[in-house]
Amino acid sequence: MNPSRESQPLLIPLPTGDTLGSTLADRARSREEEYLFRQELERRRALEVKAELTKLQAEQEFQAAVREAQRQHHWMHCPKCGGELCEIDHGDLCIDRCETCEGVWLDAGELDQLLQREGDGLLGRFLRRLRG
């Protein structure tokens, strides 16, 4: 090492006069620009999230409309031939019967109600085979 360099004090130039003022002004401007930049980023992110939510909501509304249109189109129509279904009251059950192909259709839970009603008789055993 060079001994003459070790003994020299470390000199850091200090800003003076207009230089200090302009340095502080530059830092303030830089902080303000950074603040405005972050504000703009947050505003854009909020707009993106809002646009995504609007898109999702529109998709959900479209899917609900499609399901409703399908339900109305198929409501009380035979799944086998497309004929009109009529309801036949059978005690506390309302069984759907096709007027075209004479197919008989049970709604959810109606087979279980028939099974409870019929017990272990011939019809009950037959319905249990249908149920699996």
Ligand SMILES: [Zn+2]
């Ligand atoms: Zn039918």
